[in-house]
Amino acid sequence: MLDFNFSPFPTIETERLLLRRITNDDANEIFELRSNPETMKYIPRPLVKNTEDALAHIAMIEEKIETNVGINWAITLKESPKLLGIIGFYRMQPENYRAEIGYMLLPDFHGKGIIPEAVNRLNRYGFDDLKLHSIEAVIDPENFASEKVLQKCGFIKEAHFKESEFYEGRFLDKVIYSLLDK
Template identity: 35%
Template sequence: MIEIPTLPSARLVLRKPMEKDAIDQLELFRDPEVMRFHGEEPYQSLQEVKDEINAFVELAETEEGMIWMIILKETDQCIGDIGFFKWDKANFRCEIGFKLKRDCWGKGLMSEAVTTILDFLFNELNLNRVEGLVDPNNLPSQKLLRRLGFQMEGVLRDYEFEKGRFGDLQMNSLLKREWNK
């Protein structure tokens, strides 16, 4: 098992998931706008969120990735989650994903969280490539990744089956040499 480190930034603390996060995360997972591009229907129960938090912990236990809770320093409130998965150690790459409560959108918080994770992935785990697969209609996530230097490589047609249909995903990537410029 890999220990999930605590990663501080100016306004945030990224820390390992805990059961106490379930109440805050329920608000996040219940919001149809937040879940719109995440391939799942909004959650309805606290138990679903607790199961998801357990899955976050298992990701580190199986060394397939890590998920952090995004904690706002000012209030100590859990406002989202961020992490990496599909960790391919042999090829020095992974995929990232993130969610943020709607009332925190547009404040630069996710940019701060993603920057913190990218520093960790490139400089601590020594990865060479980080991928972000984004729904082609998810313009805010596309803009965030572009701002941080990700390049759009193309569209993966009918890449995922979600909510009863096949959907495209846009492949974006950032290389270590581009990040460390």
């Protein structure tokens, strides 16, 4: 079974991006991401209502890192420390050598190839450094942009679960994509 250890925190680079630890200094951008109904449209979680909620979200991310059960990075451009989005591994299953990848990006940066670049680099980190065997992504079937990213990054659709989650008075479908270590 795998034993995850995120200390020291791994800062990761790509050609254009720096994936760094999220800090309380990112609270305004976390608020901007998680309070926006458009960016949260396909994420069945409550909207962040204020800076305190954003700081609580950052504290939750930090707690998962400290206990080695999940890890998130701030997505930034190398030339600017401003958080543009978040990417990370959730629902880590060390016994199955598997983790779920998730990501979100501020709308101003959509369509610039940022998420595929970050996903491809995080996949390498997951397979090479964490020794994962598979990485999965769980998305809303209506989230065509995310589906396109996953397909571009080599993920294969494994399942479509009908009405498998109940959120805010309605049943939601979910689609699972996965990528195996080659």
